[in-house]
Amino acid sequence: MALLEIGAYSNVLEMEVSFNVLLPQATKKTVGTATRGVTEDIPVLYLLHGMGQNHSIWLRKSSIERYASHHEIAVVMPSTDLGFYTDTTYDMKYWQYISEELPKIVHEFFPQITYKREKTFAAGLSMGGYGAVKLGLLKPDNFAAVASLSGAVYFNDIENFLAVRDAAYWEGVLGPFDxxxxxKxxxxxMLxxxxxxxxxxxxxxxxxxxxxGLHPASQYMAHKMRQAEMPVTFEDGPGQHDWVFWDQWIQRVLVWMLEEKPGEN
Incomplete structure (x- = not known):
C-alpha cells in the first residue's frame, strides 16, 4: 500500500484541507506484505473520524493500512474537525464538502479509483458513524454499503448532548433545539x-x-431500518467506546462490505 497525505484547497469550505489516502500498490519480496496491486477501477472506502479527531486518527490508532492491503481497497480518510458532517449554521459546509466536493477531488488526483457505486463504500466511528449513515441515507445513489461503528445515529434526549458539549456547539452544528x-x-x-x-x-x-452508551442508538436505528425492509445488519459484542473495539470491528466491516452478499440479517 502507498500512503499519501493530501493538502488541497476546498472551494466549498474556502480553506486548505488535508486528507489521507491508502492506495493499493503492487509489491514484491516484501516480508509479510507482498500484494498483487490493483491499478484501475480500485474499490474505495471513505473512512470517517469521530469527535475530537482528524484525518490521521485511523492510521494512528488502528491497523487500517494492513487490513486495506489485504482487501486491495483504497481508503480515503478526510477531516471535518468538529463539524459533525453538517452544513453548520456558522457557514462551514462540511456536509457539502464530504458528500460532493471530496469525491471529485479524489477522482481528480486518483483517476484509478472507481467511479462505480457498487465498489464505493463509507464507514466511520461515533460522530463518523453518524456521517456514514448520513451518506447512505442522503446519497444512496453513490454508495453500495455503509457502516457505523458506535455511531451517534439516534437523537432523542437533548440532555445527553449537553453532557458532552454546551448548547452553543450543538446548535451551531445541528441547528436550533426547538x-x-x-x-434535516x-x-x-433522514430515515x-x-x-x-x-x-x-x-x-x-x-x-x-x-x-x-451509544449501543441503544445503533440498536434502535437498525430496528427502524428493518421495519422499513431495508438491507441492514446489526451486530454487537463486548466492548466500550474505544479503539480496542473499533480496530477489531473495522476488520469485520471490510469483510462484510466486500464479500458478503446483499441482504438483511
Whole structure:
C-alpha cells in the first residue's frame, strides 16, 4: 500500500484541507506484505473520524493500512474537525464538502479509483458513524454499503448532548433545539425522508459495544431500518467506546462490505 497525505484547497469550505489516502500498490519480496496491486477501477472506502479527531486518527490508532492491503481497497480518510458532517449554521459546509466536493477531488488526483457505486463504500466511528449513515441515507445513489461503528445515529434526549458539549456547539452544528426532531440533520428524519423517496437503499451495517452508551442508538436505528425492509445488519459484542473495539470491528466491516452478499440479517 502507498500512503499519501493530501493538502488541497476546498472551494466549498474556502480553506486548505488535508486528507489521507491508502492506495493499493503492487509489491514484491516484501516480508509479510507482498500484494498483487490493483491499478484501475480500485474499490474505495471513505473512512470517517469521530469527535475530537482528524484525518490521521485511523492510521494512528488502528491497523487500517494492513487490513486495506489485504482487501486491495483504497481508503480515503478526510477531516471535518468538529463539524459533525453538517452544513453548520456558522457557514462551514462540511456536509457539502464530504458528500460532493471530496469525491471529485479524489477522482481528480486518483483517476484509478472507481467511479462505480457498487465498489464505493463509507464507514466511520461515533460522530463518523453518524456521517456514514448520513451518506447512505442522503446519497444512496453513490454508495453500495455503509457502516457505523458506535455511531451517534439516534437523537432523542437533548440532555445527553449537553453532557458532552454546551448548547452553543450543538446548535451551531445541528441547528436550533426547538427544531431538533424534524431537523434535516436528525437521523430519524433522514430515515423518514429516505423511505418516502423510494430510492434504492445501500446495505447498512451497524455495530456497537454492549458496554457503550451509544449501543441503544445503533440498536434502535437498525430496528427502524428493518421495519422499513431495508438491507441492514446489526451486530454487537463486548466492548466500550474505544479503539480496542473499533480496530477489531473495522476488520469485520471490510469483510462484510466486500464479500458478503446483499441482504438483511
Amino acid at each position: 427544531q431538533f426532531m424534524t431537523s 440533520n436528525n437521523p430519524s428524519q 423518514k425522508d429516505f423511505i418516502a423517496s423510494g430510492k434504492m437503499s445501500p446495505r447498512f451495517f451497524l455495530a456497537c459495544g454492549t458496554e457503550d
